[in-house]
Amino acid sequence: xxxxxxxxxxxxxxxxxxxxxxxxxxxxxxxxxxxxxxxxxxxxxxxxxxxxxxxxxxxxxxxxxxxxxxxxxxxxxxxxxxxxxxxxxxxxxxxxxxxx
Amino acid sequence: xxxxxxxxxxxxxxxxxxxxxxxxxxxxxxxxxxxxxxxxxxxxxxxxxxxxxxxxxxxxxxxxxxxxxxxxxxxxxxxxxxxxxxxxxxxxxxxxxxxxxxxxxxxxxxxxxxxxxxxxxxxxxxxxxxxxxxxxxxxxxxxxxxxxxxxxxxxxxxxxxxxxxxxxxxxxxxxxxxxxxxxxxxxxxxxxxxxxxxxxxxxxxxxxxxxxxxxxxxxxxxxxxxxxxxxxxxxxxxxxxxxxxxxxxxxxxxxxxxxxxxxxxxxxxxxxxxxxxxxxxxxxxxxxxxxxxxxxxxxxxxxxxxxxxxxxxxxxxxxxxxxxxxxxxxxxxxxxxxxxxxxxxxxxxxxxxxxxxxxxxxxxxxxxxxxxxxxxxxxxxxxxxxxxxxxxxxxxxxxxxxxxxxxxxxxxxxxxxxxxxxxxxxxxxxxxxxxxxxxxxxxxxxxxxxxxxxxxxxxxxxxxxxxxxxxxxxxxxxxxxxxxxxxxxxxxxxxxxxxxxxxxxxxxxxxxxxxxxxxxxxxxxxxxxxxxxxxxxxxxxxxxxxxxxxxxxxxxxxxxxxxxxxxxxxxxxxxxxxxxxxxxxxxxxxxxxxxxxxxxxxxxxxxxxxxxxxxxxxxxxxxxxxxxxxxxxxxxxxxxxxxxxxxxxxxxxx
Numbered sequence: 124x125x126x127x128x129x130x131x132x133x134x135x136x137x138x139x140x141x142x143x144x145x146x147x148x149x150x151x152x153x154x155x156x157x158x159x160x161x162x163x164x165x166x167x168x169x170x171x172x173x174x175x176x177x178x179x180x181x182x183x184x185x186x187x188x189x190x191x192x193x194x195x196x197x198x199x200x201x202x203x204x205x206x207x208x209x210x211x212x213x214x215x216x217x218x219x220x221x222x223x
Numbered sequence: 224x225x226x227x228x229x230x231x232x233x234x235x236x237x238x239x240x241x242x243x244x245x246x247x248x249x250x251x252x253x254x255x256x257x258x259x260x261x262x263x264x265x266x267x268x269x270x271x272x273x274x275x276x277x278x279x280x281x282x283x284x285x286x287x288x289x290x291x292x293x294x295x296x297x298x299x300x301x302x303x304x305x306x307x308x309x310x311x312x313x314x315x316x317x318x319x320x321x322x323x324x325x326x327x328x329x330x331x332x333x334x335x336x337x338x339x340x341x342x343x344x345x346x347x348x349x350x351x352x353x354x355x356x357x358x359x360x361x362x363x364x365x366x367x368x369x370x371x372x373x374x375x376x377x378x379x380x381x382x383x384x385x386x387x388x389x390x391x392x393x394x395x396x397x398x399x400x401x402x403x404x405x406x407x408x409x410x411x412x413x414x415x416x417x418x419x420x421x422x423x424x425x426x427x428x429x430x431x432x433x434x435x436x437x438x439x440x441x442x443x444x445x446x447x448x449x450x451x452x453x454x455x456x457x458x459x460x461x462x463x464x465x466x467x468x469x470x471x472x473x474x475x476x477x478x479x480x481x482x483x484x485x486x487x488x489x490x491x492x493x494x495x496x497x498x499x500x501x502x503x504x505x506x507x508x509x510x511x512x513x514x515x516x517x518x519x520x521x522x523x524x525x526x527x528x529x530x531x532x533x534x535x536x537x538x539x540x541x542x543x544x545x546x547x548x549x550x551x552x553x554x555x556x557x558x559x560x561x562x563x564x565x566x567x568x569x570x571x572x573x574x575x576x577x578x579x580x581x582x583x584x585x586x587x588x589x590x591x592x593x594x595x596x597x598x599x600x601x602x603x604x605x606x607x608x609x610x611x612x613x614x615x616x617x618x619x620x621x622x623x624x625x626x627x628x629x630x631x632x633x634x635x636x637x638x639x640x641x642x643x644x645x646x647x648x649x650x651x652x653x654x655x656x657x658x659x660x661x662x663x664x665x666x667x668x669x670x671x672x673x674x675x676x677x678x679x680x681x682x683x684x685x686x687x688x689x690x691x692x693x694x695x696x697x698x699x700x701x702x703x704x705x706x707x708x709x710x711x712x713x714x715x716x717x718x719x720x721x722x723x724x725x726x727x728x729x730x731x732x733x734x735x736x737x738x739x740x741x742x743x744x745x746x747x748x749x750x751x752x753x754x755x756x757x758x759x760x761x762x763x764x765x766x767x768x769x770x771x772x773x774x775x776x777x778x779x780x781x782x783x784x785x786x787x788x789x790x791x792x793x794x795x796x797x798x799x800x801x802x803x804x805x806x807x808x809x810x811x812x813x814x815x816x817x818x819x820x821x822x823x824x825x826x827x828x829x830x831x832x833x834x835x836x837x838x839x840x841x842x843x844x845x846x847x848x849x850x851x852x853x854x855x856x857x858x859x860x861x862x863x864x865x866x867x868x869x870x871x872x873x874x875x876x877x
Contacts, residue, residue, distance in 0.1 A: 154853070215852070
């Protein structure tokens with residue numbers, strides 16, 4: 124029987140990994156992948172607590188998050204393609220049009 | 224029906240005023256004068272209708288035309304009270320007024336401002352009708368002020384003549400003094416009775432204390448003295464002769480100046496309570512009758528002689544009121560209206576004939592040239608002199624007899640001497656104007672002509688009234704007029720006076736009048752140098768009379784000049800002190816405005832600019848946050864998340 128703390132630990136490691144990826148990496152695609160990792164960390168958390176608390180609500184929310192993550196990935200990749208066509212780059216630092 | 228007629232009486236002239244006043248320029252003079260005398264004629268017809276009704280039923284009519292002011296204790300209606308006294312006044316005002324309006328058509332023919340003249344005359348009629356018809360003191364006062372205004376307007380009719388303008392303002396100002404007294408009386412009446420309606424006031428008049436009654440009566444007397452030109456406020460009336468002659472006849476002889484007498488008779492219930500006030504009324508009347516008659520002796524302007532005669536005759540009416548002979552006073556008022564209007568209008572006819580000449584020293588020998596005017600003037604003179612059986616004899620004798628039989632011997636003496644003087648100066652006018660040799664210059668003499676029928680016609684009617692008017696009060700103290708006025712003036716002549724005494728007094732009065740005639744005949748027909756010798760002998764007295772006792776000069780010295788000086792002083796005060804203050808305040812305001820301009824520019828705008836610029840600077844720093852970099856945003860979100868976690872942790876621990 125794997126204890127709950129193990130799940131939470133894995134989830135935390137995954138979340139920190141994703142967060143660091145979002146903050147540090149410059150490539151837009153990797154940033155997108157890191158966001159996916161963070162979402163999955165949240166999913167692990169949700170499923171683990173769902174089991175632990177014997178409630179189906181957590182697993183349900185996890186399913187929603189998977190669906191949203193899929194949509195998000197699709198839109199995110201589409202934006203990257205559009206930006207890449209204009210700038211010939213996927214560097215996040217060069218995308219600063221939405222400022223003052 | 225009668226109520227409707229009563230309401231219509233003042234409406235006709237009012238309509239004429241509105242039409243002639245607003246649209247008089249749009250149509251011809253013929254239309255204007257027809258409207259003017261036509262409206263007064265209609266009023267006269269209505270008056271006759273009302274008169275017949277009152278004669279048959281004997282009940283006074285009280286008609287509320289319009290509810291005007293009401294609230295609290297105060298209720299004032301535009302309401303009319305028509306009783307026998309009002310009836311007599313209405314007949315005199317509309318009847319004589321109508322005749323004078325007709326006469327004016329001829330007299331004013333070709334004058335400038337023809338329509339204006341008739342508008343003022345009609346306005347006067349409206350005011351005079353309100354004055355005599357009102358059922359309360361406020362309506363009386365409106366009429367009182369209205370006739371004063373019209374008197375002012377008509378005296379100043381030839382407003383480009385400086386003397387006329389001055390006479391007009393003199394009349395107006397002197398009348399204001401009287402009006403102030405009248406107003407005080409109205410206030411006193413309201414304070415004491417809580418109402419201003421005649422009937423209500425007279426119903427509770429017996430509750431008055433004698434002192435309050437005296438106060439009210441004296442205040443009323445001040446008003447009456449001003450309007451009726453008695454001592455000491457008579458000075459305006461002789462000057463009022465600057466107006467056209469029909470005005471002198473209508474306003475300054477027949478109607479307006481008798482308003483004071485009407486007012487005293489109307490309020491006799493109040494006067495009866497105060498023997499003091501009655502005595503003062505009698506003395507003022509007697510003194511005025513005598514005083515004005517002496518001035519009349521030496522005046523040379525035909526209209527001024529008549530003016531002093533009017534003042535004197537009004538004195539008789541006051542005397543009559545003062546001794547309680549109210550009916551006799553009203554009787555004399557009525558006959559006086561007839562013969563004085565006749566005298567003024569014939570004098571106007573003479574002036575008309577002589578192309579504006581008013582000085583009797585430049586007349587003479589006119590009896591053959593203008594026979595009708597002469598005959599009518601003679602009738603008027605005989606009537607005013609008090610020779611029976613003409614109108615003036617009966618009314619004047621009744622006042623004299625009443626004074627004698629009620630033991631007012633001093634007043635009787637004054638009145639008798641006044642009557643002698645009246646007879647003398649009136650026949651003096653006749654002799655100087657119509658008899659003897661002509662003293663006219665050649666140019667005037669060529670143009671002498673009898674007046675047209677439109678002028679002589681009304682004169683004839685007035686002449687007939689002057690002859691027969693006395694019959695209304697015949698026999699003395701028991702005539703028709705006395706019976707008619709019993710509801711208003713009370714029954715008179717109840718005391719036993721022997722017929723012999725009455726007849727003797729009549730003989731004396733007749734003798735006095737004939738003596739005056741005889742003297743005038745001697746002085747101005749038999750011994751032509753006598754007047755000059757007499758004047759030389761009593762030079763001081765003659766000069767005083769000629770200068771009207773210097774009353775105008777004394778008033779000038781005592782009141783007019785100090786008032787003018789006070790006016791100049793106030794003018795100086797106004798110009799320097801008050802204007803100075805105003806200018807100082809203006810300067811202060813200017814300074815304040817400059818200061819606030821500076822403050823606004825430098826302090827308020829400065830403050831706003833500081834705030835604005837500060838915002839600008841702060842915004843320049845803060846907008847750096849929105850870098851457009853995804854990392855920055857993410858980092859901020861993470862930092863915020865941690866911060867939130869820390870805060871929540873801290874709160875949970877508390």
